[in-house]
Amino acid sequence: MSENGEEKLLAVARHIAKTLGHNNNNMADDILQIFSNFDGRFSKENLSEKVAAVEVTDRDPRAFAALDHCLKNLDRRISHYVSSDHPIWADSADAAAFLDAVDDLVASVAEWNHLTGDKSIATCLARAEDMLQHAMFRLEDEFRSLMERGGESFDLTPPYRNSDSVNLPFDSEEEDEEIDGGGEEDLIPVAMPVTDYEIVIDALPSATINDLHEIAKRMVAGGFGKECSHVYSSCRREFLEESLSRLGLQKLSIEDVHKMQWQDIEDEIERWIKGFNVALKILFPSERRLCDRVFFGFSSAADFSFMEVCRGSTVQLLNFADAVAIGSRSPERLFKILDVFETLRDLISEFELLFCDQYSVSLRNEAITIWKRLGEAIRGIFMELENLIRRDPAKAGVPGGGLHPITRYVMNYLRAACRSRQTLEQVFEDYGHPLKDYPKMDDRMHSSSSLSVQMDWIMELLESNLEAKSKIYKDPALCYVFLMNNCRYIVQKAEDSELGTLLGDDWIKKHTAKIRQYQMQYQRSSWNKVFGFLKVENNGSMQQNGVAKSMKEKLKSFNMMFDDLCRVQSTWFIFDEQLKEEIRISIEKLLLPAYANFIARFQNVAEVGKHADKYVKYGTEDIEAKLNDLFQGSSGSTGSRKQS
Structure with missing residues (x-):
């Protein structure tokens, strides 16, 4: 029979007993005896006390006697258990009898409580309240004892080490650390790493949960609901905190985190991500389930207890995320902060579902605030990246016109960052600057996403920085080699990646065309004068000796300039073999035919004739060989060879 059904049955029995009491006393005694044989709770003594309490009124002389008689009877039934040195719940019969007595005491106090006009009655009620308080204190002790003993049956102690009985997952890395420590700490149990979060921990046996529920029901009815919640939460809170500790999570204040080295924070973030997932998917739902079972029928007490159990651990987890969010905005921190942001984002709905009651409003608000703060931190890191590019000194050139470290750093950084494109899109939609804050952005940007605008703006800053750096080279040709190298690298890193998609x-076509433009400017500033020495004047009026002299001078100048260019440009560096080959081929296509034609004409000049070899230093194969030695780089430009 359900609890409500039993209460209704008792109420009907008391009503029958009251009615019989007004009529035939002998008949009433007979029927009460039948009730008593059916169930001890329907005994003549118990029902008569209830009837007496109903019949008397305020200032009725029978009231005090009836109440006093009732309390003396209850005191005999309760005091035995309250003063007992042995756990009441060690015997189910004792537990049931004690709960029955408490039920009767609570009911008596409620029924007599309105009769307060008489001092004698008030004194009795004070005595009843004192009796009730002692009963509640004993229930509180029994409640605590049951929780502790129930927890021991599921305790993660050495006999359960790595056994199937250990439902709580812990990080396996902890095991080796503890084994090395020696002593009893070696016995701290560690289960295998978690791969499936679809589990629930039954932290207490079902029978214990039922007993706890029965006690909680009496304590709430007796006005001791908060005390019950506090006992419950103190026991479960310790279990939860120990669980997080075994997952490797330390109790760190925001100040503690800010004093740590970044490498240590990175390691802590890895543990935090695992711990936060276990907490939100296993530990907290299991605690919610346990609270709802222990405090079934008392939603407010269940909500309050759950909040009290989880608040400390939740604050610990959120405080760490907050410390990460408000820490340094150094660009190197982006990727771990993205991990924390994504973890919180992916679990925020579960967080709000778990902490949906009135007592957890502040925790919900704090979680959402910290999540937003992490987004702002990510945006702040990109602002710091912009500042880093701006601050990189223009005077810091690269020998041989090779790749500049800022180019490699920024492009590899953005390429890696764009692997989290979906998250960054979300962040920049929520926290990015309005388009008007990006100067010199073309009309296309106004139809692009905020992240696309951000990437385009960083590219603009990088290119401006590189153009300023190129001006430190005194040789214009080397300036264009530098720009070719860096622009080629930029395009290569953008192509076939999320960065290029953004x-x-x-944009790719525009910058590919820029490379060709730099190549033409390099050739024009470096080789056009060399080509000019190979032009032959078709002036029929010029005397043969004048032609020969002119061609000898041109050939001499060509040899000198060609030697000088090859010597200098062999120390220059072009990192991309394809680009290097394209430049050589473009020079060869212009130089070799012009040189071959010039030499042929030179050899045909009568004055030169058979003495031509005296003036011709290079054959066409020699020219090709010299061109193949271009852009090999010198020892001073070896750093530019790092292309990754």
Whole structure:
């Protein structure tokens, strides 16, 4: 029979007993005896006390006697258990009898409580309240004892080490650390790493949960609901905190985190991500389930107890995320902060579902605030990246016109960052600057995402920085080699990646065309004068000796300039073999035919004739060989060879 059904049955029995009491006393005694044989709770003594309490009124002389008689009877039934040195719940019969007595005491106090006009009655009620308080204290002790003993049956102690009985997952890395420590700490149990979060921990046996529920029901009815919640939460809170500790999570204040080295924070973030997932998917739902079972029928007490159990651990987890969010905005921290942001984002709905009651409003608000703060931190890191590019000194050139470290750093950084494109899109939609804050952005940007605008703007800053750096080279040709190298690297890193997708095909085409433009400017500033020495004047009026002299001078100048260019440009560096080959081929296509034609004409000049070899230093194969030695780089430009 359900609890409500039993209460209704008792109420009907008391009503029958009251009615019989007004009529035939002998008949009433007979029927009460039948009730008593059916169930001890329907005994003549118990029902008569209830009837007496109903019949008397305020200032009725029978009231005090009836109440006093009732309390003396209850005191005999309760005091035995309250003063007992042995656990009441060690015997189910004792537990049931004690709960029955407490039920009767609570009911008596409620029924007599309105009769307060008489001092004698008030004194009795004070005595009843004192009796009730002692009963509640004993229930509280029994409640605590049951929780502790129940927890021991599921305790993660050495006999359960790595056994199937250990439902709580812990990080396996802890095991080796503890084994090395020696002593009793070696016995701290460690289960295998978690791969499936679809589990629930039954932290207490089902029978214990039922007993706890029965006690909680009496304590709430007796006005001791908060005390019950506090006992419950103190026991479960310790279990939860120990669980997080065994997952490797330390209790760190925000100040503690800010004093740590970044490498240590990175390691802590890895543990935090695992711990936060276990907490939100296993530990907290299991605690919610346990609270709901222990405090079934008392939703407010269940909500309050759950909040009290989880608040400390939740604050610990959120405080760490907050410390990460408000820490340094150094660009190197982006990727771990993205991990924390994504973890909180992916679990925020579960967080809000778990902490949905009135007592957890502040925790919900704090979680959402910290999540937003992490987004702002990510945006702040990109602002710091912008500042880093701006601050990189223009005077810091690279020997041989090779790749500049800022180019490699920024492009590899953005390429890696864009692997989290979906998250960054979300962040920049929520926390990015309005388009008007990006100067010199073309109309195309106004139809692009905030992240696309951000990437385009960083590219703009990088290119401006590189153009300023190129001006430190005194040789214009070397300036264009530097720009070719860096622009080629930028395009290569953008192509076939999320970064290129964000920048768009038009951006790729535009910068590919820029490389060709730099190549033409390099050739024009470096080789056009060499080509000029190979031009032959078709002036029929010029005397043969004048032609020969002119061609000898041109050939001499060509040899000198060609030697000088090859010597200097062999120390220059072009990192991309394909680009290097394209440049050589473009020079060869212009130089070799012009040189071959010039030499042929030179050899045909009568004055030169058979003495031509005296003036011709290079054959066409020699020219090709010299061109193949271009852009090999010198020892001073070896750093530019690092292309990754």
